[in-house]
Each structure stands twice: as structure tokens, then as C-alpha cells.
Amino acid sequence: MVIADLVDAMGVTATAVRQRIDRMLEMGLVQRTKISGGRGRPSFAYMLSPAGHRQAGADPGQLAVAMWQAISELPDPESRKWLLQRIAQRVGAEYREQLADSSLANRMDSMSHLLAEKRILAEFSNDGSLPVLDVHACPYPDLTDEGERRDMCHLEQEMLSEALGQPMELSRCQLDGHSCCQFAPVPSQ
Structure with missing residues (x-):
């Protein structure tokens, strides 16, 4: 997403979005890619980094319990x-x-x-x-x-x-x- 998309989705100002994005960039949760658009100020698209996906992903607890039960049931x-x-x-x-x-x-x-x-x-x-x-x-x-x-x-x-x-x-x-x-x-x- 670009800043304008995030502003629309979150209903906050562009400044607020940029401040949050900067913090998430520092934490390694978000990556940004430069979008070439010719002249003028460059724009960027933002997406979750691998670390961001891990943090935003589902809790693996249910999977861990199921795997543990399957391991415990191994007959050998x-x-x-x-x-x-x-x-x-x-x-x-x-x-x-x-x-x-x-x-x-x-x-x-x-x-x-x-x-x-x-x-x-x-x-x-x-x-x-x-x-x-x-x-x-x-x-x-x-x-x-x-x-x-x-x-x-x-x-x-x-x-x-x-x-x-x-x-x-x-x-x-x-x-x-x-x-x-x-x-x-x-x-x-």
C-alpha cells in the first residue's frame, strides 16, 4: 500500500501514517519499495517484512498442540x-x-x-x-x-x-x- 491507501484505510492523517510507518520500519516489521513515477517527489509502497508477517500471523499454539499429540502417538x-x-x-x-x-x-x-x-x-x-x-x-x-x-x-x-x-x-x-x-x-x- 502507499500512504494514501493507508490514510483511507485507517481514517487518520498522512502525518500519523508516516510516523507509524517510520516506527515499524525501525522495528523491521515493514519494508518499503520506491515506486518510479517520473519527475517529482518519489513515492513508496509499504508491505510487511518477514518479521512483520511472523508478528501479524496466527498464534501457532493450536498447531503445536496437534503436532505434539501426533508425536506422542508415534507407535515406535x-x-x-x-x-x-x-x-x-x-x-x-x-x-x-x-x-x-x-x-x-x-x-x-x-x-x-x-x-x-x-x-x-x-x-x-x-x-x-x-x-x-x-x-x-x-x-x-x-x-x-x-x-x-x-x-x-x-x-x-x-x-x-x-x-x-x-x-x-x-x-x-x-x-x-x-x-x-x-x-x-x-x-x-
């Missing part, structure tokens, strides 16, 4: 295990790229902040023995199986191991009545 346990491990590795690798290459405690602290940015309440603590990461609410409550199989719990453990570059263990779980899920480095033997 080895195929299910392989697929969950691949998912954990991919998500963990995305987090790992955002973590500084520093001590495990620093990476765990940074991980708690990255999770918080995704609205997953997590807290890092280090009492001197082993550092721990407390996750105060299940990140995916609709996907958690409260029965015998704890696929989501295992996936989170594997994802954190991949992200932190250190084998992690789920030392406490809310499904067992604890106040939070606690992840700690696997003690070296």
Missing part, C-alpha cells in the same frame, strides 16, 4: 525419542547462539533471562555447590503429560543441555509436587 518409541531429541537440539542450538561463551554459571544466568523474555519465569541461583535453574511454571502446560510419560520434561532437559553445552538433569519437577522444575548440571563422576 525409538522414532519418538529420535524426533524429540532433534527438536530439543534445534531449540537448544537457537538459545546457545544467544549465550556468551563464558562459565556455566554465567550461561545459566543468561539462560534465565532469555527464558524470561519468552514469558517463562525462570530464576538462576548458585549457592556455591551446584548452580541451578528454577523454572517456576511449565513453559508448555497444554503439552505436559501428567501420566507416566514425561516427554515434555525430557525435551526441556535435553534442550537446556544443548543450549548450555553441559548435560543437565531435572532434579525437581512440578508434576511430582515440587514448587518448580529445577535443572542442575549432571555431577561429574
Whole structure:
């Protein structure tokens, strides 16, 4: 759309449209293309960028639940295990790229902040023995199986191991009545 189209569609002034467009350009949500029209002032057409499409798109929650249910129903346990491990590795690798290459405690602290940015309440603590990461609410409550199989719990453990570059263990779980899920480095033997 061009500015005039946006003015008509939104019922606001051209100045208001331009101010909003400028903010969205800065945020990377909109792209603009120059329209050649001969002499005079150039005009531009605006469209959503790939980041804008992601933000404006539908909530993938319903799809995630359906995919998770289909994975959980795979009849071959080895195929299910392989697929969950691949998912954990991919998500963990995305987090790992955002973590500084520093001590495990620093990476765990940074991980708690990255999770918080995704609205997953997590807290890092280090009492001197082993550092721990407390996750105060299940990140995916609709996907958690409260029965015998704890696929989501295992996936989170594997994802954190991949992200932190250190084998992690789920030392406490809310499904067992604890106040939070606690992840700690696997003690070296």
C-alpha cells in the first residue's frame, strides 16, 4: 500500500501514517519499495517484512498442540525419542547462539533471562555447590503429560543441555509436587 491507501484505510492523517510507518520500519516489521513515477517527489509502497508477517500471523499454539499429540502417538518409541531429541537440539542450538561463551554459571544466568523474555519465569541461583535453574511454571502446560510419560520434561532437559553445552538433569519437577522444575548440571563422576 502507499500512504494514501493507508490514510483511507485507517481514517487518520498522512502525518500519523508516516510516523507509524517510520516506527515499524525501525522495528523491521515493514519494508518499503520506491515506486518510479517520473519527475517529482518519489513515492513508496509499504508491505510487511518477514518479521512483520511472523508478528501479524496466527498464534501457532493450536498447531503445536496437534503436532505434539501426533508425536506422542508415534507407535515406535525409538522414532519418538529420535524426533524429540532433534527438536530439543534445534531449540537448544537457537538459545546457545544467544549465550556468551563464558562459565556455566554465567550461561545459566543468561539462560534465565532469555527464558524470561519468552514469558517463562525462570530464576538462576548458585549457592556455591551446584548452580541451578528454577523454572517456576511449565513453559508448555497444554503439552505436559501428567501420566507416566514425561516427554515434555525430557525435551526441556535435553534442550537446556544443548543450549548450555553441559548435560543437565531435572532434579525437581512440578508434576511430582515440587514448587518448580529445577535443572542442575549432571555431577561429574
